Amino acid sequence: MNNTDSINEDKIVLKVYRENRGQKSGAHYDRFEVPYKKWTTVLDALLYVKSYNDPSIAIRYSCRMAMCGSCGMKINGIPRLACYTKISELETSTIECEPLSNFPIIRDLVTDFSLFFNHHKDIQPYIQSNEGVETDTEKKTFSFYQSPEDVDRYLQFSYCIKCGLCNSACPTAGTDLRFPGPQALAQLYRYYADTRDESKKRLDIVDDRHGIWRCHFAGSCSKVCPKGVDPALGIQLLRSYMLGISKDNKELAKKIEINTDKDNNSN
Amino acid sequence: MESHRILKESQIMKIHYVTGIAAIFVVAVHILMRLIVPFELSLEYDYIISNYKNIFYVLILESILVLVSVHGFNGIRIILLELRQSKAWENMITVVTISAMIALIAYGTRTIILANGL
Ligand code: HEM
Ligand code: SF4
Ligand code: FES
Numbered sequence: 001m002n003n004t005d006s007i008n009e010d011k012i013v014l015k016v017y018r019e020n021r022g023q024k025s026g027a028h029y030d031r032f033e034v035p036y037k038k039w040t041t042v043l044d045a046l047l048y049v050k051s052y053n054d055p056s057i058a059i060r061y062s063c064r065m066a067m068c069g070s071c072g073m074k075i076n077g078i079p080r081l082a083c084y085t086k087i088s089e090l091e092t093s094t095i096e097c098e099p100l101s102n103f104p105i106i107r108d109l110v111t112d113f114s115l116f117f118n119h120h121k122d123i124q125p126y127i128q129s130n131e132g133v134e135t136d137t138e139k140k141t142f143s144f145y146q147s148p149e150d151v152d153r154y155l156q157f158s159y160c161i162k163c164g165l166c167n168s169a170c171p172t173a174g175t176d177l178r179f180p181g182p183q184a185l186a187q188l189y190r191y192y193a194d195t196r197d198e199s200k201k202r203l204d205i206v207d208d209r210h211g212i213w214r215c216h217f218a219g220s221c222s223k224v225c226p227k228g229v230d231p232a233l234g235i236q237l238l239r240s241y242m243l244g245i246s247k248d249n250k251e252l253a254k255k256i257e258i259n260t261d262k263d264n265n266s267n
Numbered sequence: 268m269e270s271h272r273i274l275k276e277s278q279i280m281k282i283h284y285v286t287g288i289a290a291i292f293v294v295a296v297h298i299l300m301r302l303i304v305p306f307e308l309s310l311e312y313d314y315i316i317s318n319y320k321n322i323f324y325v326l327i328l329e330s331i332l333v334l335v336s337v338h339g340f341n342g343i344r345i346i347l348l349e350l351r352q353s354k355a356w357e358n359m360i361t362v363v364t365i366s367a368m369i370a371l372i373a374y375g376t377r378t379i380i381l382a383n384g385l
Binding site for chain 1: 276277345348
């Protein structure tokens with residue numbers, strides 16, 4: 001008889017935070033015993049519990065591969081992606097899952113990202129060109145030329161999946177609701193550094209009382225970011241431009257007009 | 268963002284960093300001046316008054332007063348700003364910290380002038 005499966009079956013206790021919006025008094029932790037293998041992620045464990053123990057646990061997830069940014073939660077006290085955190089690497093016999101700090105709780109492990117996305121929208125996260133952009137069909141359409149060096153200026157910052165882990169780890173985001181937070185500030189740098197972007201007003205968006213200067217360089221955003229974005233670096237780079245230490249010597253990308261009507265009609 | 272502001276936040280922070288770094292040097296001189304004599308003597312009335320008569324030392328004292336007041340009260344403004352997000356609170360903090368800054372500089376300068384002119 002082959003018993004290796006049951007012998008190798010290790011178990012952990014999954015401690016899950018439960019709360020319904022507006023009912024703080026009913027907040028509590030539920031504990032579940034979950035079998036796991038070397039490759040089991042915390043998201044797998046939560047889905048196991050939903051399948052076999054308690055289907056009412058609220059979680060948000062989609063891609064299961066650290067791409068969509070939906071499954072952020074505090075795991076053993078640290079903001080992480082549940083789908084990107086293996087139980088075996090945590091090396092604890094109890095694993096605690098809680099909703100992200102600095103976000104309002106909707107239910108259990110699901111938090112409200114409205115304010116977070118608003119901060120992101122406020123920094124105008126899109127290429128602004130005076131004459132039209134690649135996808136601009138109303139105006140002329142252009143092709144932009146960027147060298148690998150031009151791309152390197154912002155590539156790392158463009159890996160952001162908007163998971164909110166950085167904002168959850170940020171002490172200023174915890175006290176100041178109007179502070180844009182590391183995610184939005186790093187994206188501001190991403191567009192500011194892009195040679196296709198011609199906006200002259202980007203830096204002004206965050207140059208106010210609750211803006212970029214309320215970062216006190218705790219650096220925790222960069223520590224928890226699962227995509228290696230290093231938002232703290234983006235913030236410091238932006239500041240060095242705003243203080244005049246770095247000079248804005250960005251050479252705009254060359255634009256070549258694409259005549260889209262050519263093939264269809266001859267005007 | 269705020270249309271009524273006199274200085275941009277980046278300009279205020281430039282002042283904050285410059286005063287903070289400059290303060291390190293003048294405060295260092297201030298501490299060293301006390302260490303070059305026995306500690307007890309550095310607290311003697313006559314010794315202190317004689318320091319106030321030394322024009323270079325007076326200039327250092329005045330710059331410590333101005334630099335640390337500007338830096339310190341702006342620092343307190345920064346800390347308090349983050350606590351609440353309302354226009355009324357922000358305006359109150361700005362007025363209180365700037366008034367306190369001016370009052371402290373005025374009172375300290377008066378002390379320096381009086382001690383120097385004794
Ligand atoms: C009087 C009380 C003081 C208060 C309330 C105060 C407050 C602050 C605050 C809030 C910051 C900004 C930190 C940040 O943005 O993360 C700061 C920065 C700084 N302070 Fe002060 N400070 C005081 C005294 C001093 C003194 C006496 C010195 C120098 C001898 C000094 C040197 C600096 C420097 C160099 C910085 C820039 C470094 C940084 O931003 O972290 N400060 N201070
Ligand atoms: S910067 Fe990193 S931690 Fe922050 S939202 Fe983007 S991917 Fe997530
Ligand atoms: S489920 Fe998409 S990032 Fe985890």
